[in-house]
Amino acid sequence: MLEFTLNGAAVALDVQREAPDDAPLLQVLRGPLGLSGPRFGCGAEQCGCCMVLVDGRPVPSCTMALQAVGGRSVVTAEGLGSPAAPHPLQTAFLAEQAGQCGWCLSGILVSAAALLDADPDPDDDAIRRALDPHLCRCGSHNRIVRAVKRAARAMREGAPA
Amino acid sequence: MSGQGFGAALLTDDGRPRLPGSLHLNRRLSQWLAIHPEGRVTVTPGKVELGQGILTALAQIAADELDVALGRIELRPAATPDSPDEAVTSGSLSVQVSGGALRHACADARRIFVGVCAQRSGVPPEAIRVEDGRFLAPDGREVGSYWALAGAELLEAEASPDAKPKRAAERAVAGRSVPRLDLPDKVFGAARYVHDLRLPGTLHARVVRPPARRARLVALRDGAPLPGGARVVRDGDFLAVLAETEWHADAAAARLAPRAEWAAEDSLPEQAALEAWLEDAASRGERGTVEERGETPGVRGARRVARRFLRPFLAHASIGTCCAVARWRGGAVEVWTHSQGPYNLRADIAKALRCAPERVVVRHAEGAGCYGHNGADDVALEAVLIARAAEGRPVRLVWSRAEELGWAPLSPAMLVDVEASVDERGDLLGWRSHVVSNGHSSRPGRAPEPALLAASMLAEPFAVRPAINPPMAAGGGAPRNAVPIYRVPSLRVETTRLLDMPIRTSALRGLGATLNVWSIESVMDELAALAGSDPLEHRLRHLDDPRAVAVLRHAAAMAGWTDRRRREGIGLGLGLARYKNTGAYAAVVAEVDATAERVRCRRLWVAGDVGEAVNPDGAANQLEGGAVHGASVALLEEARFDRRAVTGAAWEGYSILRFSEVPEVAVELVAPPPDAAPLGAGEASMGPTIAAIAAAIHEALGVRPRRLPFTPENLAAAMADDAP
Numbered sequence: 001m002l003e004f005t006l007n008g009a010a011v012a013l014d015v016q017r018e019a020p021d022d023a024p025l026l027q028v029l030r031g032p033l034g035l036s037g038p039r040f041g042c043g044a045e046q047c048g049c050c051m052v053l054v055d056g057r058p059v060p061s062c063t064m065a066l067q068a069v070g071g072r073s074v075v076t077a078e079g080l081g082s083p084a085a086p087h088p089l090q091t092a093f094l095a096e097q098a099g100q101c102g103w104c105l106s107g108i109l110v111s112a113a114a115l116l117d118a119d120p121d122p123d124d125d126a127i128r129r130a131l132d133p134h135l136c137r138c139g140s141h142n143r144i145v146r147a148v149k150r151a152a153r154a155m156r157e158g159a160p161a
Numbered sequence: 162m163s164g165q166g167f168g169a170a171l172l173t174d175d176g177r178p179r180l181p182g183s184l185h186l187n188r189r190l191s192q193w194l195a196i197h198p199e200g201r202v203t204v205t206p207g208k209v210e211l212g213q214g215i216l217t218a219l220a221q222i223a224a225d226e227l228d229v230a231l232g233r234i235e236l237r238p239a240a241t242p243d244s245p246d247e248a249v250t251s252g253s254l255s256v257q258v259s260g261g262a263l264r265h266a267c268a269d270a271r272r273i274f275v276g277v278c279a280q281r282s283g284v285p286p287e288a289i290r291v292e293d294g295r296f297l298a299p300d301g302r303e304v305g306s307y308w309a310l311a312g313a314e315l316l317e318a319e320a321s322p323d324a325k326p327k328r329a330a331e332r333a334v335a336g337r338s339v340p341r342l343d344l345p346d347k348v349f350g351a352a353r354y355v356h357d358l359r360l361p362g363t364l365h366a367r368v369v370r371p372p373a374r375r376a377r378l379v380a381l382r383d384g385a386p387l388p389g390g391a392r393v394v395r396d397g398d399f400l401a402v403l404a405e406t407e408w409h410a411d412a413a414a415a416r417l418a419p420r421a422e423w424a425a426e427d428s429l430p431e432q433a434a435l436e437a438w439l440e441d442a443a444s445r446g447e448r449g450t451v452e453e454r455g456e457t458p459g460v461r462g463a464r465r466v467a468r469r470f471l472r473p474f475l476a477h478a479s480i481g482t483c484c485a486v487a488r489w490r491g492g493a494v495e496v497w498t499h500s501q502g503p504y505n506l507r508a509d510i511a512k513a514l515r516c517a518p519e520r521v522v523v524r525h526a527e528g529a530g531c532y533g534h535n536g537a538d539d540v541a542l543e544a545v546l547i548a549r550a551a552e553g554r555p556v557r558l559v560w561s562r563a564e565e566l567g568w569a570p571l572s573p574a575m576l577v578d579v580e581a582s583v584d585e586r587g588d589l590l591g592w593r594s595h596v597v598s599n600g601h602s603s604r605p606g607r608a609p610e611p612a613l614l615a616a617s618m619l620a621e622p623f624a625v626r627p628a629i630n631p632p633m634a635a636g637g638g639a640p641r642n643a644v645p646i647y648r649v650p651s652l653r654v655e656t657t658r659l660l661d662m663p664i665r666t667s668a669l670r671g672l673g674a675t676l677n678v679w680s681i682e683s684v685m686d687e688l689a690a691l692a693g694s695d696p697l698e699h700r701l702r703h704l705d706d707p708r709a710v711a712v713l714r715h716a717a718a719m720a721g722w723t724d725r726r727r728r729e730g731i732g733l734g735l736g737l738a739r740y741k742n743t744g745a746y747a748a749v750v751a752e753v754d755a756t757a758e759r760v761r762c763r764r765l766w767v768a769g770d771v772g773e774a775v776n777p778d779g780a781a782n783q784l785e786g787g788a789v790h791g792a793s794v795a796l797l798e799e800a801r802f803d804r805r806a807v808t809g810a811a812w813e814g815y816s817i818l819r820f821s822e823v824p825e826v827a828v829e830l831v832a833p834p835p836d837a838a839p840l841g842a843g844e845a846s847m848g849p850t851i852a853a854i855a856a857a858i859h860e861a862l863g864v865r866p867r868r869l870p871f872t873p874e875n876l877a878a879a880m881a882d883d884a885p
Contacts, residue, residue: 023408031407036357037350041480042562046812049480077350090348097340097778100786101212101530102347103481109348128820135480135812138212138530139789141823143782 004069006033007079013066021067026050028066029076037077037106041135048134051107052076058111058133077106080113089113092151093144100138108134112148120156122148178322183207184262187245190316193266194223196274198311200294202229205237207247208259209501210343212530213783213843215255217341218775222260225334226267226326228291229307236342240524241507249502249604251533251668252636253744253841256775260839269324273315278305329773329836338778343527355497355526356484360555363486365407366547367414369400370564373425373805374663380422387413394550397620401547403556427804429663436471439576439659443597446657451596451633451640455651460591462582464691470579470680471868474800475572475669476815481529482560483536483569487544489552493520498541499528505606506538512611513542513623521545532790534667536560536569538605539614546615563810568614571800571807572669573599573628573659575639577680581649587692589703591651594643594680596673599659600628601638603667614665627662636741642674642848645681646739647703664802670787671740671847675794676869678738678848679855683865686734686856696735696856697722706739708770708833712748713737715768715831720750727860730756734856736849745845746770746831749788751824751853755861758873762792762824762854770831772840781828783842788826791850793818797870 002021003012011033015021019028024043029035029052038061041049045060052061053075054068081087089112092098099105108131115122115130122130127148128141136144179185187193187207195203204223210216220234239247247259271291278296279286282304289304290297296305329336346353371378378398387393387402389409394401402417404410430438460467486497494514500506503523511518528537540560548556560568575598582590603626605612610623617625630638637643640656689699697717704710717723717735725733732755737748752764765788774780797816801809809815855866858876867879 019406020408023406027407034359035350036352036354039354039356039481040559041482042812044562044811046562047480077348081349083345083349086349093348094340094344097344097782099341099344099347100214100782101479101481101527102344102353103212103479103529105347106350125821128823131820135817135819137478137480137532137790137817139786139823139826140782141789141818141820142785142826145820 002066002070004071005073007075019066022065024062025064025066025069026061029061035076035078039103039106048107048111049104051110051134053110053114056114056117058114075110077109080109087113088154089116089148089151092147092154096143096147096150098143098147099140104134104136108144112151115148116152116155121152180320180322181265182258182261183245183247184265184320187262188319190266190270190318190320192243192245193263194270194316196307196311196316198308200308201233201235202227203235203237204263205239205244206259206263207239207245208250208255209239209525210527211250211501214341214776214779215250216343217339218256218779219260219263220342221335221339221775222264223267225332226264227271227294227307229294231334231339233294238525239503241503241522244503246504249505251501253740253843253845256839256841260775264326265324266320268326269320270316272324273318274307274310277310277313277315281305335775336773338776341779353527354481355486355499355528356481356559358486358497358526360486360488363555363557364403364405364551365410366401366403366544366556366558367410368543368558368564369402369414369418369421370568371398371423371425373423373428375428376423376425378421379424382420382422384420387416389413392550393417394547396546397622398618399546399615401543403547403550425805429802429804431804432802435473435574436576439574439597442659442661443657445661446597446659448655448657451637451654451656452644453653460580460582460593462584462590464584464688465580465582466684466687466691467580468684469867470577470676470683472575472676473869474574474664475794475798476566476800477532477535477569477669478566478815478817479529479531479535482562482565483540484528484557484559485541485544486555486557487541487548488555489548493522494545494548495522495524496541496545497524497526499526499531499537500541501531501534501537502604502606505604506541509538509605509611509613510542510545513613513616513619514545533572533669534570534602534604536565536614539569542611542613543615562812566815567807567810570603570665570667573601573666575673575676577643577676579680579684581684581688583688583692587694587699589647589649589688592645592649593653594655596640596643596656596677597659598639598673599662599666600630601666601668601672602631603628603665625662625665627660628666630658636743637673639673641672641677641741642738643677644742646706646709646737646742647685647700648705664807670790671844674738674740674844674848675791675851678736679852682736682852683855686859687865700737708746709737709739712746712768712770712831715829716748716750716766719766719768719827719829722750730754730861732857732859732861734853734858734860736852736856738848740841740845745772745840745842747784747845747849749846749849749853751850751857753854753857753861755858757862757877760796760858760871760873760876761822762796765792765824765826765850765853767826767828767846768831769828769842769845770833771842771845772833772837774830775839777830780842781830784846785826785828787844787846788850789818789823791847792824792854794869795851795854795871799870
């Protein structure tokens with residue numbers, strides 16, 4: 001049995017029957033755990049589509065083995081917030097209409113959440129650096145940077161974005 | 162977003178009353194919308210969401226014409242056999258073709274419903290006001306509603322040419338920026354894409370690819386059982402595995418690959434000699450005239466420029482990989498796909514299976530961003546072939562990154578020769594150009610053989626036809642935008658379509674325009690310099706179209722073009738085009754920061770006239786996306802290959818711009834004339850952006866780029882060529 005915390009809830013996976021402990025975390029999150037936020041993009045840590053937070057740090061889940069998260073906390077885009085209780089970043093991304101196809105967004109959102117945890121007032125360069133592991137092909141980069149700044153402002157002011 | 166589609170443009174007069182867009186061929190109103198008693202409207206267009214926001218724009222159009230709140234409209238994804246057949250979602254035509262049809266269909270629905278209400282209530286139809294679906298008499302009394310008449314099957318009728326859609330000034334929803342309907346799912350990580358489809362009992366598949374574009378599977382050795390009880394599926398040279406889980410499918414494919422023995426051959430050109438290959442293949446190609454006017458014995462005059470421009474093969478490089486789900490039941494197959502053309506895909510799957518199209522049902526579900534004819538159709542046939550081995554069970558096939566970059570169709574390498582001259586006053590005298598390229602369309606649904614990748618690998622294989630070009634009436638393919646927008650008395654534009662196709666080519670955002678716009682704008686800059694004119698003034702004096710003038714002046718004003726001061730290592734450049742010479746206008750000013758070792762595009766100013774903008778923020782987003790895509794193509798992109806296969810099959814082998822490299826972009830929409838038609842927004846800014854970056858590099862470094870991408874190596878080669 002492999003136990004960890006997923007989006008705040010305890011999870012126990014039977015490694016004999018549900019998922020072997022060397023399976024990629026991404027495939028386990030999307031398979032037996034039924035999530036859609038983390039997405040496959042390259043399988044080689046080069047695009048950021050599968051980024052999740054492990055103990056608060058952004059980590060590509062495509063190459064991480066399931067066993068590596070035993071006892072740790074994993075957060076995905078689903079865990080940041082929901083339509084009823086959105087994370088300020090999610091509110092800000094909608095306000096800025098920061099996205100087109102949206103494939104990159106759930107990975108970018110978790111990296112941005114980690115950035116704002118560490119730096120509540122990042123400038124443009126700091127945001128771009130933090131998001132450099134993420135590819136976006138639709139050209140939504142500038143809107144995404146604006147949305148992160150908007151969320152940071154809202155979080156500093158304790159108001160909704 | 163992009164690509165090429167020419168169904169609508171090829172319509173011939175069929176004797177029936179002309180209806181707008183795709184309504185002409187899909188005339189039954191119930192194909193387009195349904196009204197439900199509980200106060201909802203479902204809209205079922207044949208065009209599909211590619212990440213461009215089309216569903217939101219279409220919902221706005223429907224809400225406006227019906228006079229119901231936007232929140233009551235629900236968009237259903239296209240599916241055969243019930244959705245209207247709108248061919249391919251491409252060519253920046255969806256708002257024109259689908260939006261025009263839907264606008265008319267909804268106006269007609271409103272006319273029919275109000276007419277029935279008028280008969281029943283005795284209130285004349287012209288006196289009935291529609292407010293969020295309720296029909297009100299002049300005294301404010303409610304005399305009916307869509308919802309009350311929903312059961313009457315009023316939409317089981319052919320659309321009438323008499324319906325009168327609203328004029329622009331009467332619209333309340335279309336023309337306003339509204340939030341995209343699909344974006345909430347995307348920021349909350351909800352299941353939205355075909356990749357997220359979770360049908361009970363789903364199996365997972367992987368394809369084992371040959372080591373070369375030309376290869377035969379000569380032997381498949383036996384070995385230990387595959388992981389997780391995975392099975393092998395083979396049809397000729399098409400080889401795949403099928404497993405209960407994704408990890409077993411990956412492991413099984415890795416285990417099976419070394420057991421396959423391929424007879425592989427060299428079939429690709431030398432990458433380092435791409436220009437020579439294009440010239441050589443052109444000698445066997447199909448040459449034709451694109452446009453000719455005035456006398457064209459040659460370009461005369463002392464102030465003459467003759468230049469060659471080159472472009473490598475380009476990849477779609479979507480960040481999500483292609484995916485499809487297929488399920489066979491009793492001799493019929495259902496497939497979920499992010500194809501741009503569900504009916505065309507159905508036709509080609511049926512051809513590949515050698516069965517009737519009615520035995521194939523194709524359902525659209527969103528994929529990652531689509532910028533043209535990528536592998537979406539290919540992966541759908543592959544899922545169908547593999548699923549045959551698992552009657553009744555859904556089979557989900559996802560391509561790897563290597564398959565995405567290495568096996569999807571590429572946008573062809575191109576060469577353009579331009580020769581042009583001006584007189585002593587700086588007026589253009591003559592223009593000749595010749596565009597050499599593979600065709601820009603291998604889309605399914607149009608040839609006797611299926612155009613899908615696996616069709617040529619089957620035990621009974623189909624031939625692969627060289628890619629074609631859409632006709633110029635539909636915007637052309639390789640010669641798209643090869644005819645300058647500028648006034649020139651003598652002109653001849655020719656093109657040669659290559660019939661050798663070592664790398665399968667098809668439509669990618671902009672098609673030939675990515676090269677042609679740059680070549681024209683670069684030559685215009687050189688002619689301006691010969692005439693001693695500013696690039697802006699030189700363009701303005703050759704423009705007759707006031708809308709082109711307006712976007713050019715607007716972009717120049719945004720960037721402060723006329724007051725700019727020269728700064729060391731910094732350059733500004735401008736680019737202009739009207740996409741396809743019939744679509745949206747875009748002018749771009751680029752600022753680059755360049756040294757011999759490094760070129761960086763720092764800022765872009767984009768002015769666009771997209772005609773009617775149903776969702777102005779969506780149109781601005783598309784123009785910005787096209788500009789960033791253009792900057793990425795300009796500075797980085799080049800598909801790499803050896804004599805056997807495309808080799809740059811991971812992101813380190815095919816770079817696109819990252820966050821820290823993306824320029825700041827300012828976009829402004831220039832107001833079109835009143836009641837202007839929509840012109841599409843997805844592809845217009847890309848060519849002008851590339852042209853503007855090239856011009857800015859010249860201002861910064863003194864060298865005119867001749868070959869994409871504008872890397873320090875290619876610029877150094879251009880500098881050496883320019884040396885006396």
